[in-house]
Every structure is written in C-alpha cells, then in structure tokens.
Amino acid sequence: MRNDYRARSHPAWWAFLVHRLSGLALAAFLPFHFWALGQALGGGAALDGFLAWAQQPLVKASEWGLVVLLAAHTAGGLRLLALELLPWRDWQKALLAGAAGFVIVVGLALALAL
Amino acid sequence: MAFLSVKVWRGDELGRYHRFRVPREANQTVLDVVTYIQRRLDATLSYRFACRVGMCGSCAMTVNGVARWTCRTHVAKVAADGHLEIGPLRNLPVIKDLVTDMAEFFDKWARAGGQHAPTATRKDDFARIAPDSRTRQAADAGIECIGCGVCYASCDVVAWNPDYLGPAALNRAWTLVNDVRDGARAERLRAVAGDAGCHACHTHLSCTERCPRHLAPTASIAGLKRVTAVAALRGEL
Amino acid sequence: MSTRTETRLWIAQRASAAILALCVVVHLVVIVYAMRDGLSAETILGRTRGSFGWLAFYAVFVLAAAVHAPIGLRTVLMEWADARGRTLAIVVHAFALAIAVIGLRAVWAVFVG
Numbered sequence: 001m002r003n004d005y006r007a008r009s010h011p012a013w014w015a016f017l018v019h020r021l022s023g024l025a026l027a028a029f030l031p032f033h034f035w036a037l038g039q040a041l042g043g044g045a046a047l048d049g050f051l052a053w054a055q056q057p058l059v060k061a062s063e064w065g066l067v068v069l070l071a072a073h074t075a076g077g078l079r080l081l082a083l084e085l086l087p088w089r090d091w092q093k094a095l096l097a098g099a100a101g102f103v104i105v106v107g108l109a110l111a112l113a114l
Numbered sequence: 115m116a117f118l119s120v121k122v123w124r125g126d127e128l129g130r131y132h133r134f135r136v137p138r139e140a141n142q143t144v145l146d147v148v149t150y151i152q153r154r155l156d157a158t159l160s161y162r163f164a165c166r167v168g169m170c171g172s173c174a175m176t177v178n179g180v181a182r183w184t185c186r187t188h189v190a191k192v193a194a195d196g197h198l199e200i201g202p203l204r205n206l207p208v209i210k211d212l213v214t215d216m217a218e219f220f221d222k223w224a225r226a227g228g229q230h231a232p233t234a235t236r237k238d239d240f241a242r243i244a245p246d247s248r249t250r251q252a253a254d255a256g257i258e259c260i261g262c263g264v265c266y267a268s269c270d271v272v273a274w275n276p277d278y279l280g281p282a283a284l285n286r287a288w289t290l291v292n293d294v295r296d297g298a299r300a301e302r303l304r305a306v307a308g309d310a311g312c313h314a315c316h317t318h319l320s321c322t323e324r325c326p327r328h329l330a331p332t333a334s335i336a337g338l339k340r341v342t343a344v345a346a347l348r349g350e351l
Numbered sequence: 352m353s354t355r356t357e358t359r360l361w362i363a364q365r366a367s368a369a370i371l372a373l374c375v376v377v378h379l380v381v382i383v384y385a386m387r388d389g390l391s392a393e394t395i396l397g398r399t400r401g402s403f404g405w406l407a408f409y410a411v412f413v414l415a416a417a418v419h420a421p422i423g424l425r426t427v428l429m430e431w432a433d434a435r436g437r438t439l440a441i442v443v444h445a446f447a448l449a450i451a452v453i454g455l456r457a458v459w460a461v462f463v464g
Contacts (some may be wrong), residue, residue: 006179012319037457042394088333273431308354313361346358
C-alpha cells in the first residue's frame with residue numbers, strides 16, 4: 001500500500017516537490033531558450049524579430065515565471081548541498097526559510113525590472 | 115459517553131476499511147482502540163504489539179495516513195474530531211489487516227552491510243574508544259534504532275524505487291562505517307552506494323520527521339554520500 | 352551500470368550544480384543589468400560579440416547544464432516513469448547531446464556570430 005498526501009504534508013517534502021518540478025520545467029524550457037538565442041546566427045534582424053515577439057505580456061509573464069523557477073531550483077539546490085555536505089545541525093529548517101526568502105527576493109526584483 | 119468513528123483496514127492489499135464505533139476514554143492511545151476492537155467487537159482483527167510502552171516498535175501502523183507507534187499515539191492528539199483511520203504500514207506487503215511482512219525490510223538491512231564485522235578476538239584487550247570522538251558521536255547519533263519500520267514506511271523513494279535499501283538500513287550501515295572496530299568498511303561502502311543506496315535519497319526528510327526515536331536517517335545517509343564519494347574519487351569503490 | 356559509475360554520476364551532478372549556482376547568480380545579475388538598457392539585438396549583440404571572456408563563461412555554463420540536467424532527468428524518469436536499461440540510457444544521452452549542441456550553437460551565435 002502506498003502513502004498519500006497526508007504522509008507528505010511537511011515542509012521538506014514540499015521543498016523537494018518544488019525542486020523537482022522546477023527542474024523539469026527548466027529542462028523543458030532550456031532547449032527553447034538556446035534555440036531563441038541561436039536566432040542571432042541569422043544576424044541582428046532575426047534576434048530582433050524574436051525579441052519583438054517576446055514583448056507580449058504573456059511571454060513576459062512566462063519569462064518572469066521561468067526566472068522564479070530558476071531561483072527556486074538554485075536555492076533549493078544550494079540547500080541540498082548544505083544538508084549533504086555540511087555537518088548536520090538544527091538550523092536545517094532555517095535553510096528552507098532562507099531558500100524561500102531568496103526566491104521571493106529574486107521574483108520581486110525581476111517583477112520590478114520588468 | 116462519546117464515541118470514536120474508527121476505520122480499520124481489513125484483508126490484504128485488495129482489502130477495504132471496516133467501520134467501528136469505539137467508546138472514547140481519557141488517556142486513550144490508538145493501540146487501546148485497536149485492542150478494544152479485537153477484544154470486544156471483532157475477534158478476527160489481526161495486529162501486532164508487544165511492549166505497549168514505546169520500546170519495541172512492534173505496534174507501528176498508519177494512523178490517519180501517517181506512520182506512528184500506536185502505543186505512543188494519544189487519540190486526543192490525532193482524532194480531535196472523533197475520526198480515526200488505522201491501516202498497516204505502507205511500502206510493505208500486507209499479510210492481513212494491520213500486519214505487514216517485514217522480511218524485505220530486514221533483508222535490505224542485511225544487504226546494506228548492517229552487521230558488525232569483528233576484527234578482534236577474545237584474547238585481545240578491550241577496544242578503547244573515546245565517547246566524544248567524532249566517529250563515535252556519529253555512530254551514537256544513529257544506534258538507537260530498533261528497526262520498527264516507520265521510516266521505511268514513510269519514505270517515498272522506497273515506494274518509487276523497489277531496490278532502494280531505505281533509511282533504516284542505510285542509517286545502520288552509517289553507524290557501522292563509524293565504528294572503528296569494524297573490519298568490513300570497503301564491502302559496506304560498495305553495498306550502500308549507487309542507485310539502490312544512499313545516492314537515491316532526495317532528502318525528503320520524511321524519515322527524520324516520523325522517526326519515533328527522533329533519529330535522523332537523512333543525516334546518516336548524507337554521511338554515506340560524502341564517504342562513498344571520496345571512496346569513488348580515490349578508486350576505492 | 353556499476354555502483355562506482357552511479358556514484359560518479361552523483362558526484363558529477365553535485366559538482367555541476369555548484370558550478371551552475373555560480374553561473375546562475377552571475378547570469379541573473381547580468382540579465383537584470385542588461386534589461387535596464389532595453390533589450391534589442393543591437394544592445395545585446397553590441398555588448399557580447401567579440402567578448403572572449405563572456406564566451407568562455409557561457410560555454411562553461413552550457414556544458415555544466417548539459418551534465419546536470421540529464422542526470423537529474425534520469426532520476427525522475429526512473430522514479431516516476433519506471434524507465435530502465437537501454438531506453439533510459441538512450442533518452443538521457445540524447446538529451447545531454449541536444450543541450451550541449453544547441454547550447455554551444457547559441458553561445459557561438461551571441462558571442463561570435
């Protein structure tokens with residue numbers, strides 16, 4: 001018999017889920033990101049064409065979302081590296097709060113810049 | 115008199131929950147509830163218990179979706195609204211009702227090198243180990259495990275990866291890796307590394323969250339990750 | 352796959368993670384900074400073309416991603432899609448190759464042209 005959501009209702013598990021889902025999303029997005037930049041091979045005009053398309057609100061919102069996912073995945077990953085490589089301490093829970101805080105900061109900074 | 119509405123799992127994996135009405139008492143534990151049902155309401159209910167005072171780990175079951183020792187779980191804490199759901203431990207084959215087959219749990223314990231390999235003989239003097247040495251403290255942090263299976267039942271990697279040795283087995287292996295008297299280090303590191311070993315742990319921390327002895331198998335597994343990585347880089351694995 | 356190889360995959364994932372963490376922080380700062388001047392091909396390519404230092408940086412970035420993402424994907428496929436053996440190996444290697452090739456192409460496009 002398998003566990004359901006009740007066994008998973010604790011912060012570290014949610015941190016894992018965010019980390020894994022953000023990783024999958026980034027892995028799916030990355031080829032597209034590289035392809036878009038590769039448009040520059042066609043010269044400035046091709047890249048400009050893409051950048052113009054990227055000014056649409058939905059695209060901008062998605063870009064913001066992707067950067068937030070990147071911040072989340074990075075912060076979560078750094079938290080994991082700390083948990084795996086540093087001596088075990090009671091402040092591990094603070095790591096999760098710190099990681100979440102970093103993501104919020106990045107999200108806000110980018111929202112303001114956009 | 116107040117009553118609890120209790121759902122209890124009956125049968126094997128293909129079974130279902132049966133409902134019972136159990137009188138609510140002050141200072142009642144979930145094990146008290148199960149015992150009441152078996153003695154007064156349905157004698158065919160199968161369950162395990164032994165010490166009933168939180169020392170043996172036999173009474174571990176899934177209570178409202180969470181693995182716990184039922185003798186140490188007060189009804190007041192988990193069933194404030196008067197509803198209880200009691201099932202067998204997860205991630206293990208169900209023999210009947212609340213009883214699981216623990217064989218695979220202990221097989222993995224053995225596969226992880228969970229036995230001490232002695233290096234001294236009776237003719238040698240006692241080993242002198244400082245209790246505050248780094249390795250002894252690391253071992254002490256994990257040796258109070260009594261093999262109850264709560265961590266194993268709580269771990270999603272165990273569910274997703276059938277070969278995964280699991281938190282208890284890896285925790286025990288870590289205590290032995292830190293035992294300076296042990297002579298099987300190389301084999302043990304080989305046993306605990308890789309996709310079925312410590313590297314499959316994703317630090318969900320469910321084991322650490324649920325361990326009734328407040329151990330941190332995640333910490334032990336992190337230790338194994340570090341030691342096996344060094345061994346792999348040195349070509350010793 | 353041997354235990355030793357699996358352990359080395361884990362090491363590669365963690366090492367590439369550390370490299371990526373540094374690269375990501377630099378990248379995020381650079382992007383926010385660049386966005387102040389507005390994003391157009393002229394402003395972007397004007398800065399980047401011919402810049403060897405940045406080319407080297409982003410090449411390392413791409414290669415670290417080409418190591419990190421496939422190893423992570425491998426675990427997810429094994430655990431959530433029950434993937435094993437040959438099929439899994441092919442998918443993972445193909446993904447790694449794709450990231451490396453399209454990524455280095457992008458680096459070339461932006462910094463050399």
